[in-house]
Amino acid sequence: MTAVDIQDVSFAYGKMPFIEGLSATFEEGAVTSIVGPNGCGKSTLVKLVDGLYRPSSGRVLVEGEPTLSMHGKERARKVAVLAQASRPPAMTVESLVACGRYPYQCHEGRLGQKDREYVESAMKMAGVERFRSHDLRHLSGGERQRAFIAMTLAQDTGIIVLDEPTTYLDIRACHETMQLVRCLNAQMNKTVIMVIHDLDLALRYSDNLMVMERGVCSYAGTIDEVLESGAIEHAFGVNIHAIATSEGRSYSLFPA
Numbered sequence: 001m002t003a004v005d006i007q008d009v010s011f012a013y014g015k016m017p018f019i020e021g022l023s024a025t026f027e028e029g030a031v032t033s034i035v036g037p038n039g040c041g042k043s044t045l046v047k048l049v050d051g052l053y054r055p056s057s058g059r060v061l062v063e064g065e066p067t068l069s070m071h072g073k074e075r076a077r078k079v080a081v082l083a084q085a086s087r088p089p090a091m092t093v094e095s096l097v098a099c100g101r102y103p104y105q106c107h108e109g110r111l112g113q114k115d116r117e118y119v120e121s122a123m124k125m126a127g128v129e130r131f132r133s134h135d136l137r138h139l140s141g142g143e144r145q146r147a148f149i150a151m152t153l154a155q156d157t158g159i160i161v162l163d164e165p166t167t168y169l170d171i172r173a174c175h176e177t178m179q180l181v182r183c184l185n186a187q188m189n190k191t192v193i194m195v196i197h198d199l200d201l202a203l204r205y206s207d208n209l210m211v212m213e214r215g216v217c218s219y220a221g222t223i224d225e226v227l228e229s230g231a232i233e234h235a236f237g238v239n240i241h242a243i244a245t246s247e248g249r250s251y252s253l254f255p256a
């Protein structure tokens with residue numbers, strides 16, 4: 001089954017076409033990383049999936065429905081998108097996580113019993129319960145990222161899209177964030193699509209990879225298929241060596 005289907009999408013900033021005829025599919029129940037050099041269009045693609053940008057041609061389907069035919073709240077009940085980290089707002093963890101319930105709220109915006117249950121279980125799942133009354137600005141980068149992931153969980157969608165979830169995190173927090181992603185996938189069957197710069201993390205924690213170059217998908221497939229294809233070497237100008245370890249495989253990357 002396909003969770004997100006990008007069908008022959010073109011998009012331009014201003015007059016110059018940037019993405020032309022991009023097609024890609026993201027498998028339901030899988031963790032897929034979008035990788036590619038700076039400026040190749042990864043965040044643009046995320047915004048097209050989020051319905052923030054309108055393709056000049058082609059369409060994006062989320063769970064079989066064109067994103068642009070859905071109202072904002074309807075789309076937000078299918079896909080939760082966590083944008084790139086920016087300055088954290090002055091609010092508590094619990095208030096942030098409660099924001100994830102907005103697609104289910106009516107005009108008054110009050111949380112009902114069910115909303116509160118979702119907020120509680122999202123904080124528990126992401127391991128931020130004990131920080132519930134802490135101001136986001138006073139958390140470490142890793143704790144704050146878990147709080148934002150909890151907000152996407154409270155949104156109760158089948159699909160989570162994370163744009164560079166490990167930026168600014170130290171190596172331990174990077175791995176903890178990726179382990180949380182795998183846990184959400186394994187225990188809650190979340191489809192996860194993430195833009196990630198760290199190729200080692202992408203190779204280690206994803207089922208599938210989509211490699212982008214200058215507005216196109218140059219290759220997509222399982223980790224083994226992508227490694228076999230040479231698409232990463234081509235896109236980044238690196239060599240990759242896979243090393244067997246007791247925990248599976250580790251990857252060593254260095255300039256070609």
Ligand SMILES: Nc1ncnc2c1ncn2[C@@H]1O[C@H](COP(=O)(O)OP(=O)(O)OP(=O)(O)O)[C@@H](O)[C@H]1O
Nearest residue numbers: 013014018036037038039040041042043044045195
């Ligand atoms: N709002 C905008 N207006 C005009 N051009 C933009 C805008 N946003 C992005 N671009 C351009 O579109 C191209 C793709 O940007 P995008 O942010 O999608 O790339 P990216 O692959 O996510 O980059 P990075 O890895 O550096 O985050 C870049 O050349 C960028 O300068």
